[in-house]
Amino acid sequence: MARYTGPKTKISRIFGEPILGNGKYLGKNSNPPGQHGMTRKRKTLGEYALQLREKQKAKYTYGVLERQFRGTFQEAARRKGATGENLIKLLEARLDNTVYRLGLAASRPAARQLVSHKHITVNGHVVNVPSYQLTPGDIISITQRTADSEALMGQVKGKNPKINWLDWNEGELKGTFVAYPERESVPENIREQLIVELYSK
Structure with missing residues (x-):
């Protein structure tokens, strides 16, 4: 890639x-x-x-x-x-960008690497394509082996509350792509x- x-x-x-x-x-x-x-x-x-x-x-x-x-x-x-x-x-609906927005990675390149190395699941299935397009209702989570890794879990910082088109469940380590964002909500x-x-x- x-x-x-x-x-x-x-x-x-x-x-x-x-x-x-x-x-x-x-x-x-x-x-x-x-x-x-x-x-x-x-x-x-x-x-x-x-x-x-x-x-x-x-x-x-x-x-x-x-x-x-x-x-x-x-x-x-x-x-x-x-x-x-x-x-x-x-662009915001890309899987690597969403992993970054959810706070699972410190940067988009780091999020891309998480996806490519099969640490991320979408609706319960491992997806290793960073450009994968999410649709409203998709559930993003991390694999069990990732959850058991202290090094990887140490990078999880949680979602920025201003990112209102994503929902993050810290207890279950799952995020939901609620809807496509409105332009004024995207900080770029x-x-x-x-x-x-x-x-x-």
């Missing part, structure tokens, strides 16, 4: 946001990467550059490569409603309309 394995801080410096980590180095060196940093001649980005930048931000945030991202966008365009909001809903700083404009060219 392809995924980005390069330097995370470099990507965060491109966008000026800690989209791939805690961003602890952004304060020391917040200039864009490259030999010239902010001293490049063209300091204002054009329309296409802004749209492309927003698409790249969404891809890196959710850990999706180009072909899969385009497929997700096409599915969002087929559905009823605003394409941009549908895109965010589909992504201007999805720019992505729609980019793919509409």
Whole structure:
């Protein structure tokens, strides 16, 4: 399975946001990467550059490569409603992202690894596909061997109460994908309309 394995801080410096980590180095060196940093001649980005930048931000945030991202966008365009909001809903409904939102992993890459290594079940069945699309009512849990592992269970921090489209039962270690999230509930700083404009060219 392809995924980005390069330097995370470099990507965060491109966008000026800690989209791939805690961003602890952004304060020391917040200039864009490259030999010239902010001293490049063209300091204002054009329309296409802004749209492309927003698409790249969404891809890196959710850990999706180009072909899969385009497929997700096409599915969002087929559905009823605003394409941009549908895109965010589909990205949030990915299994790896949901595992991260439930607090079972500290980051999306860590959540992806949990799924790939068969630590996660959906409706009682082991699913090892990080891009698996959840639907409302699906129950996400961890396998028994994971529950018996102190190292893995030590990483469980619980769900953020602001994530209101997921329900987490700490006693049973089970989460429920209640509904697709509304756009205003998703904390990611992504201007999805720019992505729609980019793919509409």
